[in-house]
Amino acid sequence: MGPVTLNTVDNELKDVIQHLFEIQAAVHGYLGPETQVELVRKIRNLSHALSVLSTHTKIDTSLTPPDPSAFPRDDPPLASIQLPPEIIDYVDAARNPDIYTREFVELVQRGNQDLKGKKEAFASFRDVLAREMRSAMPECRREVDKVVMATGGKGSDQ
Amino acid sequence: MPGIIMDKTWRGTSTHNVNNNGISSLPYTSENDSTSLDLKNRSRHLNGLKERDRFSEDGTMLVEKIAAGDSLFPPTSQLPELVHITQGFFPFAQLVSRSVQQCWNDLSDLIAELADLQTLLQNQVSQFSLTNGKSPGNQSEDNMQKKLRILDFAQLKRTEFIKLLVLSRWSRQAIDVSKLIDLQGFIRTRHLAYHRAPQRVADMKRDLVRAQMANPDLKTALEILSKGRAGVMLNLGYLPPKPLSPRRMLNTLRKLNKIISTRLLVHDFIPASFRTYLVHDGRVTFYVPGEFEIDLSIAEESHISQFFFIDIRFLFSPSSPIPIGRLSNDLDFKINNVLRTESLVGCFGFLHNMVLTNKVIILFKQAMRMARESWSDSIHVELLHRTLIVQYWVTRTGLKSWLEIGIRSGRQNPNHENLDDPGMSGVPRLSLRWVRENLEADNDDITFDTENLSMESILRSAIALHASHLLHAVYDKIRKRLLYSSHSLSLRARFSTDEPGDCSLEVQLTRSRYLRVLIEPTSGVVTTSITPSLLSRLESDNSVEKFSTDDIVNRISRLRCIAAMEEIESNARILGLEINNHRRPKNEGRRLFPPNVLRSYFWHRHWERNWVVAATSSMDGDDWWVIRMKPATRPLNGPAPDGSVPQSARNVTGSLLFSQQCFGYPSLGGLELSLAGMLAIHANAHYLAELNCLNSFPPLQKLQFGASLKVPTLYIRFELLKLPPTLQILPPDGLRGKSHICETIRLSFRGFDKQAKAVIMIADGKLKSPIRGVGKTTLKSNHSLVFPPSGCRFAIRFLAAAGKPIITELFDHIQRLEFILSIIDSLHRKKAEIYSISLSRVSFGYGSSQDLSARIVIKQSEPSNLADLEPATLLSQTKPLFRLRMSIDFDPSSPHRRIKESFATILNQDGANTSLDSVIELLAFTLPLLRSLDRITDHGSKVHVTARNAKTYNLRYSDPRFRFLVTASQHRDSMGWMLKDIRTVEDRSERSEVENYVQERIFNSNGEGWRGLGSGVVADADKVGNLIVALDSCFLGGRIMSGASTGHGDRKDDGKEKPTSLNQQGGRNRTSLDKSRPVNPPTRVATKYPLQNSEISNDADVIMID
Secondary structure, eight states, X not given: OOOOBHHHHHHHXXXXXXXXXXXXXXXXXXXXXXXXXXXXXXHHHHHHHHHHHHHHHOOOTTSOOOOGGGSOTTSOBGXXXXXXXXXXXXXXXXXXXXXXXXXXXXXXXXXXXXXXXXXXXXXXXXXXHHHHHHHHOGGGHHXXXXXXXXXXXXXXXX | OTXXXXXGGGTTTOHHHHHHHSSOOOOOOOGGGGGGSOHHHHHHHHHHHHHHTTTOTTOOOOOOOTXXXXXXXXXXXXXXXXXXXXXXXXXXXHHHHHHHHHHHHHHHHHHHHHHHTHHHHHXXXXXXXXXXXXXXXXXXXXHHHHHHHHHHHHHHHHHHHHHHHHHXXXXXXXXXXXXXXXXXXXXXXXXXXXXXXXXXXXXXXXXXXXXXXXXXOHHHHXXXXXXXXXXXXXXXXXXXXOOOOHHHHHHHHHHHHHHHHHIIIIIOXXXXXXXXXXXXXXXXXXXXXTTEEEEEEESSSOXXXXXXXXXXXXXXXXXXXXXXXXXXXXXXXXXXXXXXXXXXXXXXXXXXXXXXXXXXXXXXXXXXHHHHTTTTTTEEEEEETTEEEEEEOTTSOSSOEEEEEEEEXXXXXXXXXXXXXXXXXXOOEEEEEEEETTEXXXXXXXXXXXXXXXXXXXXXXXXXXXXXXXXXHHHHHHHTSHHHHTTSSOEEEEOOSSOGGGOEEEEEOSSSOEEEEEEOTTTOXXXXXXXXXXXXXXXXXXXXXXXXXXXXXXXXXXXXXXXXXXXXXXXXXXXXXXXXXXGOOSSHHHHHSOSSOEEEEEEOTTBOTTEEEXXXXXXXEEEXXXXXXXXXXXXXXXXXXXXXXXXXXXXXXXXXXXXXHHTSGGGHHHHHXXXXXXXXXXXXXXXXXXXXXXXXXXOGGGOOOOGXXXXXXXXXXXXXXXXXXXXXXXXXXXXXXXXXXXXXEEEEEEEEETTTTEEEEEEEEEESSOOTTTTTSOOOTTOSEEOOTTSSEEEXXXXXXXXXXXXXXXXXXXXXHHHHHHHHHHHHHTTOEEEEEOSSEEEEEESTXXXXXXXXXXXXXXXXXXXXXXXXXXXHOOSOSOEEEXXXXXXXXXXXXXXXXXXXXXXXXXXXXTHHHHHHHHHHHHHHHHHHHHXXXXXXXXXXXXXXXXXXXXXXXXXXXXXXXXXXEEETTEEEXXXXXXXXXXXXXXXXXXXXXXXXXXXXXXXXXXXXXXXXXXXXXXXXXXXXXXHHHHHHHHHHHTOSSSTHHHHETSOTTOOOXXXXXXXXXXXXXXXXXXXXXXXXXXXXXXXXXXXXXXXXXXXXXX
């Protein structure tokens, strides 16, 4: 048996949810001993489902985590899934995790653009500074040029 | 894909990286984050560092040198990996696993919980099914609860698993998002690096400043070095003035003087305070006493030009001259400004205010120094603007007192203030306000010298006034108390307006002790000291915590009372008085005594138990009280029980200033004696008051000590008829009638008999008529009755324990005295000579030559418990307690002894007016008869005499039997004796020869003073002796004639007139006389009063009074 994948776990989770719902339904419509038998059966089903899920989610630390790239993208192995704590809190507060994802992407986008602007501004400042230093201290011209080159700028025009 | 930095430097190298994971790997070179680099990155980075060190030595980073295209490394393989952030990441499998486990556990718990409730529910269900045959579904509360529990559980767990499912769905993006996170981490670190870079640049620029150096002004330096001066500095080219010659100077000054004088006289308005000035030396000096003097001068001749300030000196102390320097320059500038704008008026105002402020500040500094040093903790100093507030006696509780020194503008009340100097109105001045215990007080007396400033003297003066005020109030209150208003104790107060230590109040507590009240200046604590200090228990708290005058007065009062009481008690101990404060009644004392007194109870062992003496002490005087205790339920022998209740208390101090006299040693002995006397007098007065039948003076409440502890005398108006019947003695009627004693009886105390341990009381009074011959009378030594030689007065002495009333005895004695006097009166009338007089007997002589003496003895029956009888008991009874019985007594040789009983009967006869007179008449009348009878019996007569009464006698001769009767009879205007033969017929039948002889010699014969009448003989009263002798001689003669052998029978017939032979029958005759008592003793009294009779035996010593 290969490593348990997310789909498996999904299904099993669905089972558990289904069983719980059925228990709720049975209790809500409780009529008598017949329902009681039914309820007992459902609880047994639940415990079975729980047991399966428990078995599948037991982490075997001895095994190296499987490489996710070997699996289809939609169905990565369970063992490879690591969740950042923020997302757990997010879901626990009953919010949509996709919104988290989107907002995070936007944040990174903004940061990237900001960084780009800064980089260009600093490059510009570097050039100005280099020019001034060359004119003020002609004797240091070589060293200035070297620094400018090393930091990705162009060398002196002269 | 976001996050691609469009950086041309690695444009060519980034293609495959992007393809690989969608994120471009950026070269990572920040040295600050080197710790988070993995090893691989680090080694590369180190290479880069080496390269960089050469040109960026002071930490400027930001370098993508590595990515510099062709520079050092091949870009494709050398791009570093992003740091993979996994901190806090959580494996999803574990999350699911734990949730499942939790769900399982909860489920188990739920089932177990439900199982516990099952049995009860099943029973219910089964019952329902029995009745209906069909289950209705259990709708009970418990069952509902159970269902709810299951529902809740399922709902909770379902929500949880749905969340897990959502996470699971999302987990498909997890790997991508993780990369995004790494990217964000990178961006953040770069941001930090960019942020830090300008900081570094700025730091470098700042550090470079120190590397700069100024350019030297070489040109000017050369000029100065070569020429010695600088051509750029300009010279204004002024010419120096010529030096003034002394003469010129003098002229100038004189001129100045003239100008100034003219100006001041003609042009300038000079404020009132500047009126004292002196123009000299080219200047004018204004002199403001107590404040300052200022020199001004002028600079121009014009009279509208301003004055200029030269110098100022302060004229008060302590003050310091204004130091040269900035301060004086400032002052100079300011004064000149003021002079320019406001001329002299403004100048004065400015300087005046400055001086006032200066003074306030100086006082403030002095106060602060005092508060730090000697007056620490006792004053509070505060400066509010220009007002200095010094609160003193800070530690004192109660209302606050303080001094305010401030500046009064002087504008408000121009009419009221400074009337003497109208020019000064409106000028602010230093003023003092004194608030004493929250009330503004008159501060006129406070020494407030504005020239010689001394906070301490001001404060001392205020405190002295305050202390004087307090002590004066105390003084006034104490002075009103009686002890001090009457000047029996001294009270002296000393007041001062300057020095609080001089304020004191000296109160004399007792004759020897003084109390000094002082108020401690700094703290205001009231201290008291007592000299000589004996009151050790009071010394401990010699400071008064409270300060109101009432408290001080109360404390002084208490000390005085305690001191006085201590002296009284110690003196009383010396006197042997017992202080029995343990018997002090708790509440009764307050009822009996005025409030607010200290009291002590004293008792002496020689006093009656039911009387005590109390001393009280208060501010109105120290008093002595006589207290009668009402014995409580256990009055039998032994001391008065503790519960004895004082019945009444009488102040006996008198209006005299008693305290002066009762506390000195010289009068100590007298005090005890006087107290005992007072007790005795009071006891008697009290008894009298309870009897309520006789008037007495002075009234009970006025029985008080006189001068020199003189015990008062009680005057009693003795009216016999007003006496209660119980106390009236019923004398024989003959002695009633006119009284011999004046009504006023004086009862006085005469000391203490140490042997009898009793108080001596004397009752004396006046006789209406002097007793004649009493002076010659020899009085027996053990008599209590005495008549002074003048004979107009009498005195009776009593001995009794102090406090024991002697009123009943007194009444008894007086009445007896009255009785005795009436006897004496009668005796005098009969010319009898009185030998001695006492209350129980009168002896007198009678007979022709006063050779016989007789005694009238007065016996009295009285109840034995007389002294203990309460007045109420006496009043409740109606029968007399006393009964007098008189008897007469003669010497054994007296002839009257035969008829003693007869006399007694006559004396005690009721109804006879003059029983005593008749007795005395009888005495004389019977004397010759009795004498002759004595004579014949003494000479051997055989006669047997029986006195039936004083006037009737039987003479019996046994051999031959003859019986004669001698009776007193009236014949011919005078009393005489009649002798009769009273033989019966049988007797007459025998012995006729003697009969004949008697008939012949007596009845038919005549003798001197007697005459035979045949059947009887009549004899004169004084010559009856002859008859008796003649009669007896008949029988004596008969016996001699009939021979000696047969004795009596022979002699009967003859020789009766020879009373020669002796016969020893006298004694027998007397005894027979005694046996044949003719009168019954007055046993009527005894039967009427079954009280125990007792002889009055209290005839004690004689006291001679004048």
